[in-house]
Amino acid sequence: MRTDLTLPPDALAELLRTMPKTELHIHIEGSLEPELIFELARRNGVALAYPDVDGLRRAYAFTDLQSFLDIYYAGASVLQTEADFFDMAMAYFRRAVADGVVHAELFFDPQTHTDRGVPFETVIRGLTRARETAQRELGLSSALILCFLRHLSEEAAFETLEEALPWRDHFVGVGLDSSERGHPPEKFAKVFARCRELGLRLVAHAGEEGPPAYVWSALDVLKVERIDHGVRALEDANLVQRLARDRVPLTVCPLSNVKLRVFDRLSDHNLGQLLASGLVATVNSDDPAYFGGYLHQNFVETFAALPALQAPQAYTLARNSIEASFAQASAKARWIEQLDAHFASFH
Ligand code: HPA
Numbered sequence: 001m002r003t004d005l006t007l008p009p010d011a012l013a014e015l016l017r018t019m020p021k022t023e024l025h026i027h028i029e030g031s032l033e034p035e036l037i038f039e040l041a042r043r044n045g046v047a048l049a050y051p052d053v054d055g056l057r058r059a060y061a062f063t064d065l066q067s068f069l070d071i072y073y074a075g076a077s078v079l080q081t082e083a084d085f086f087d088m089a090m091a092y093f094r095r096a097v098a099d100g101v102v103h104a105e106l107f108f109d110p111q112t113h114t115d116r117g118v119p120f121e122t123v124i125r126g127l128t129r130a131r132e133t134a135q136r137e138l139g140l141s142s143a144l145i146l147c148f149l150r151h152l153s154e155e156a157a158f159e160t161l162e163e164a165l166p167w168r169d170h171f172v173g174v175g176l177d178s179s180e181r182g183h184p185p186e187k188f189a190k191v192f193a194r195c196r197e198l199g200l201r202l203v204a205h206a207g208e209e210g211p212p213a214y215v216w217s218a219l220d221v222l223k224v225e226r227i228d229h230g231v232r233a234l235e236d237a238n239l240v241q242r243l244a245r246d247r248v249p250l251t252v253c254p255l256s257n258v259k260l261r262v263f264d265r266l267s268d269h270n271l272g273q274l275l276a277s278g279l280v281a282t283v284n285s286d287d288p289a290y291f292g293g294y295l296h297q298n299f300v301e302t303f304a305a306l307p308a309l310q311a312p313q314a315y316t317l318a319r320n321s322i323e324a325s326f327a328q329a330s331a332k333a334r335w336i337e338q339l340d341a342h343f344a345s346f347h
């Protein structure tokens, strides 16, 4: 196709949906839809503070990251058995495939579950069985990234790592999530150094609500390979230069940023500037059950809100998502071929 043409909205939406892409920033607990929360609460005899699905949905009015996290952790309390984790992940995988995702890297928060008495083994077995089923039945490739909760101590992160190590082959890397302000990356310097020695891939949330200094320390202290969010990096020209020079991917989550008031409106989002600055940005859903949509919704709404985003940017974002993934080089080469063929044949 001619990428210099402006596509009509329907054609652009179709291109965005069907182009092969990966999703690299999705908290699997954030894919738990209200309907499934109520079903699992019934199944497990858990009492919820909300009368029904609509009542719960009405509580999804967030003012910042912390106001979201409080509800997100409450929602995750219905997850108790291996089947619960399996059902949650399968529901996400089906949605991802419908959105043209060929490979998904899922964050999971073991401490949210082990601190409630749910064994690590229950979590990892349920998620792994879902991954195997998704590969077999949906042709979807995936990986798991274990996240440490940054509002807890580094010692607690080390304990979680210990519990996880017998399952080392079941996850590809580690990340850092939860409340960013007041919990800089360097708080986890030692545990990330240990994970690095173990050969785990490293990522961290930084520059969502936190300042550019947190992105610097995620890079220089934790030595992460990707930055989750990172949108505040644009406030620091030296940082932009560094991220561009080293081609450090940013896993940007536009609908999340608006729901958590990082930007007032989608039309204020800096995704276009990130790309224009030469940064390896990608589009992701973060917590789709809470923020108003899965991956395709993030793409279509953001492209509709930002006129600078057209077919060439769609190609760049899809290609970035494949290159930034932790999948095998041979799989990445195959998806890029499919992506090129897709754009060549699209009219
Ligand atoms: O957007 C997020 N930021 C930090 N921690 C999180 N845990 C789930 N979603 C998020």
Ligand SMILES: [Zn+2]
Residues within 6 Å of the ligand: 025, 027, 177, 205, 228, 286
């Ligand atoms: Zn996130």
